[in-house]
Amino acid sequence: MKLPNSKFLGLALLAAFGGGIAADAVAFDARSADRSSSRKGAKAEVRYPDATREEPKTKASSKMQGKISKLYKAYEKEDNDAEVLTLAKEIAADANANEYDKAIAAQLGAQAAYALDDSATAKQLLQQVVELNSLDNNNYFQSMLMLAQLQLQDEQYPEGMAMLDRYLAETKSNKPEDLIQKGQALYQMERYADAIPVLKQAIAATTEPKDSWYSLLLASYVEAGQPAEAIKIAEQLAAKSPDDKKAQLNLVATYQQADQFDKAAAVLEKMRQAGQLTDEKEYRQLYVTYANMDGKEKEVISVVNEGLQKGILKPDYQTQLALAQAYYYSEQVGPAIEAWQKAAPLAPNGETYLNLARVLWQEDRVAEAKQAAKAALDKGLKKPEDARKIIALP
Known part of the structure; x- marks a missing residue:
């Protein structure tokens, strides 16, 4: 099961690392x-x-x-x-x-x-x-x-x-703090491949390199299109600070950037079990990660429902749509319809209402299907004739 535009967010490293990415x-x-x-x-x-x-x-x-x-x-x-x-x-x-x-x-x-x-x-x-x-x-x-x-x-x-x-x-x-200045400058100039050897030299020049230096090297590897090297650094930082939430989330983002969703999900799931997922963005990150993986509909349902029950996830359009699709593709049509009914009024157009109408028609709930199709027309459709066909059903 895939969510629309399911390629996850990407790695906004500067935001993820906060001020730590900048050299001092x-x-x-x-x-x-x-x-x-x-x-x-x-x-x-x-x-x-x-x-x-x-x-x-x-x-x-x-x-x-x-x-x-x-x-x-x-x-x-x-x-x-x-x-x-x-x-x-x-x-x-x-x-x-x-x-x-x-x-x-x-x-x-x-x-x-x-x-x-x-x-x-x-x-x-x-x-x-x-x-x-x-x-x-x-x-x-x-x-x-x-x-x-x-x-x-x-x-x-x-x-x-x-x-x-x-x-x-x-x-x-050859002072590491001076080399870091150059590495950071090269990063800011988007000369990522040039920044990497300078940053490596700076890290090698001291017995106590700062985590922010590794973070800058990690970001440079990502931007230079070297995901394998980026993952090595992210895993090193996460292993060094297992209780550091930022380090774990950075590892997750690096895995996702490399399309290694199974590893990303494993880290996030471990954090969920430990009670470390505490805001909406983190719960959304986990259920979207599962949604990018085949056969993980039950996990999507579990994460979304838990987030809603805890009040961490808002019952907004994206959340309800993810829940509807996960239920549907796990052959739980009843709960899927309920979730679609909540998602459709929040949708930016009538396409969600149209999908709801199709599922209701498949379930022989024709009167409800026609009502949903009319709502789809009211919100706007790329192909309004699809809704009219359902409305015209005997």
Whole structure:
């Protein structure tokens, strides 16, 4: 027994995985330990030991120390972003400011603009940091990475990918969190086949890859048309977190995408027995999965009736139609007619009434069949002559 348009929904992975599919953004915060360490005479952590860039020797201008200090103090205050942005612009316009002063001002100003949800200004200032090329490697490359992230976030994919590739090339970074940035960007650009090896490299580069990284790899396999690989990842995630409802439903969706309805049904049925199916969408997912399988009419009936009894499923058109067809194809004509009688008034046209009329006629319930055929005409039919033939019966 097949429902109309029975190919199940498809795999809306971004919705299924929620926020977990996105790699973590790493917006640089200039309130880092680097500056405070230098004040104490301690050596800042070298974040990019393999970078090809030679760090500039430029330092802050003596004439600008007062304004730079004022800018730092303003930045360290909470909810002071507007003032920081104003001071940063003043330094950038000051004739006494050297390239280092302007780069520092642009970096802090970009952070303030980002906090103020002014992405355009933040990107403009970060671009200045990169072009001025005056900060130490830690601050320079973190600004470059943040610029790439904001460009990608704003769907400026060519610019964002170019900046991200430049960042990776100049830092020689193999950090998994950096590779994930590229994998996610490639996914967003719908370059799924290109995203896969990058994501695999990121996962292999750490002993503790995040589940969201696997989810992104899974989504890439699905979109790249590699269902077997997608299933391997989905099974791995589901086995790792047997009580994680989202992981189990993602496995179900992956099986369905590969037309493996028997496996999808088995997972959903296990969840039903455990009381994990709690909303209408999940019950509908199970009965539609059964409807895509031959000889599973009894299972459709069981799931629909249970969902209706629990008040989880609504007695809407699709539910009543699924119930009617399942009863009919399991040779339970009486209950099938009852379900069709409930479905027909809710249908968008008269076709369901016409099917009801045909079944009633087959059961020698001619008067009822004629009444249903008239209702079919009233709701509209592609071939109204079919209903008229039933109405014309003696």
